[in-house]
Amino acid sequence: MIDYFHRHLGAKLMLSYLAIIAVGVTVLIFTSQSILPSSFSRHMAGMGTMMNGMMGGQGFGGYDSMSQLYADFRASFNEALLYATFAATVVAIILSLYLSRNVIAPIRVMSLASQRIAEGRYDERVQVPGEDELAQLAHRFNQMAEKLNQVEAMRRRLIGDVSHELRTPLTAIKGSMEGLMDGVLPATYETYQQIHAEADRLNRLVDDLQELSRVEARAYELNLRPLDISLLLRTVTKRLSPQFESKHISLELNTAPDLPHVFADEDRIIQVLTNLTGNALQYTPEGGRITIGSHQRNHELQITIHDTGIGIPAEQLSNIFDRFYRVDKSRSRRAGGGSGIGLTIARALVEAQGGRIWAESAGEGQGSSFTLTLPIGR
Ligand SMILES: Nc1ncnc2c1ncn2[C@@H]1O[C@H](COP(=O)(O)OP(=O)(O)OP(=O)(O)O)[C@@H](O)[C@H]1O
Ligand SMILES: [Mg+2]
Numbered sequence: 070m071i072d073y074f075h076r077h078l079g080a081k082l083m084l085s086y087l088a089i090i091a092v093g094v095t096v097l098i099f100t101s102q103s104i105l106p107s108s109f110s111r112h113m114a115g116m117g118t119m120m121n122g123m124m125g126g127q128g129f130g131g132y133d134s135m136s137q138l139y140a141d142f143r144a145s146f147n148e149a150l151l152y153a154t155f156a157a158t159v160v161a162i163i164l165s166l167y168l169s170r171n172v173i174a175p176i177r178v179m180s181l182a183s184q185r186i187a188e189g190r191y192d193e194r195v196q197v198p199g200e201d202e203l204a205q206l207a208h209r210f211n212q213m214a215e216k217l218n219q220v221e222a223m224r225r226r227l228i229g230d231v232s233h234e235l236r237t238p239l240t241a242i243k244g245s246m247e248g249l250m251d252g253v254l255p256a257t258y259e260t261y262q263q264i265h266a267e268a269d270r271l272n273r274l275v276d277d278l279q280e281l282s283r284v285e286a287r288a289y290e291l292n293l294r295p296l297d298i299s300l301l302l303r304t305v306t307k308r309l310s311p312q313f314e315s316k317h318i319s320l321e322l323n324t325a326p327d328l329p330h331v332f333a334d335e336d337r338i339i340q341v342l343t344n345l346t347g348n349a350l351q352y353t354p355e356g357g358r359i360t361i362g363s364h365q366r367n368h369e370l371q372i373t374i375h376d377t378g379i380g381i382p383a384e385q386l387s388n389i390f391d392r393f394y395r396v397d398k399s400r401s402r403r404a405g406g407g408s409g410i411g412l413t414i415a416r417a418l419v420e421a422q423g424g425r426i427w428a429e430s431a432g433e434g435q436g437s438s439f440t441l442t443l444p445i446g447r
Contacts, residue, residue: 078172078201085164093157100149108145175203179210191218230393234274234408238267277410281392284417291421295330295446296338298363298370305342306361312350313359323362330446331370333422338443341415341426345374345439348411352437353378369424369442381430381437389428390416419443 074080175197185193193214197207245264248254283289306313306320313320331338349359357377364371381389381396388394395409419426423444430437 076200078203081171081201082168085168088164089157089161092160093153096153096156097149100152104152105145105149108148109142111145113141171199172203175207179207182210182214186214186217191221227392231278234393235271238270238274241267242271274408274410277408277414281410281414281417284414284421287421291334291337293332293334293422296333296335298328298331298338298372298443299324299326301335301338301342302361302363302372305339305346308343309346309350312347316350316353316357317355318350318353318357318359321358321360323360325364328363328370329365331443332446333424333443337418337422341418341441342372342374344411344415345441348439349374349376349378349437352376365445366442368445370445371440371442373438373440375436375438377436379437380433380435381428382433383430386428386430390426415441 074084175195178195178197182193182195191214194211195207197204242264245254245260245267249256249260254260302322302324306322312318346359346361353359353376359377360373360375362373362375385394385396389396389409390412391409392413393409394412416426419441424442426439426441428437428439
């Protein structure tokens with residue numbers, strides 16, 4: 070019961086109103102029991118003297134004396150009422166002061182804090198003791214401020230990362246152009262091809278960033294329907310077959326013929342599978358092997374893309390899905406790697422479809438496995 074009052078502001082308010090009524094009634098009862106009789110007899114004594122003077126001691130009677138009696142009773146009752154009103158007012162003032170300290174003060178604190186947050190000070194937090202609705206509001210307020218802080222930190226980091234990523238190809242293009250202008254670099258096909266490759270890199274980066282922002286903001290429609298994953302895997306590997314051939318990488322496709330359909334978006338799954346297989350191709354040296362398998366596990370289908378490539382150090386397995394993360398920038402670049410956005414997009418797309426994605430690797434040079442799960446179609 071006490072806990073209930075502790076947790077609910079409405080209950081506290083009701084309790085304070087009841088306290089004011091209780092004090093008023095108590096004082097009224099007290100005055101009617103103790104003050105009213107003495108006040109009444111005081112009035113009566115005054116009246117008795119007056120009547121004696123007026124009627125020569127004949128006692129009182131008749132209309133005038135009765136109305137005087139009522140008037141005296143009313144006057145003494147009003148006097149008692151006055152005490153009760155005074156006492157209830159004092160209690161009401163004390164309670165309203167207490168309540169305003171408990172209700173208005175936290176609201177004022179939150180109002181000031183929200184003003185400071187609006188000015189960009191996202192580290193602002195409020196402290197409201199207790200467990201009632203105001204304390205809960207303060208807790209939610211702090212959660213909101215924390216989220217804003219994180220978003221702001223992410224925005225800053227993103228701008229820093231993007232500028233850094235843009236700078237590398239831009240510096241290369243600028244350097245080559247200066248070399249050409251100064252005559253240090255020969256104006257050959259290779260030089261122009263190098264500049265073109267850097268410009269291409271910039272272009273890809275901008276496209277990837279656009280796609281990433283679209284995916285992270287969920288600014289796309291998901292057309293979820295039952296899909297045959299074996300068919301999708303064949304589509305993807307067929308599309309990438311020129312890369313398999315040119316790198317002399319063999320492909321093994323292990324999909325059971327009676328796999329249930331997954332409930333997913335065809336284009337998005339093809340995008341994810343292309344991305345993972347593309348990575349496997351990219352980070353596997355010539356003559357390697359890529360195995361793609363699929364099997365059912367409880368209510369989901371697991372698709373694993375395994376390669377015999379350069380592998381990933383165990384401590385970096387959880388980071389590779391982060392935006393712009395590359396295991397080793399120079400190694401990635403040498404292997405023809407991109408900007409480190411592919412897996413971030415893949416994870417966002419898989420999770421949006423109710424799946425999970427993770428990587429496994431026995432270490433550098435030991436190959437890697439990427440597994441994604443998708444819910445089975447209804
Ligand atoms: N199959 C793999 N084998 C080894 N390392 C991998 C593999 N797949 C991904 N990685 C590592 O994870 C990093 C992130 O991969 P991700 O696909 O996100 O970026 P990326 O391939 O570098 O660029 P892009 O954005 O063009 O895909 C890669 O840079 C690479 O270091
Ligand atoms: Mg990639």
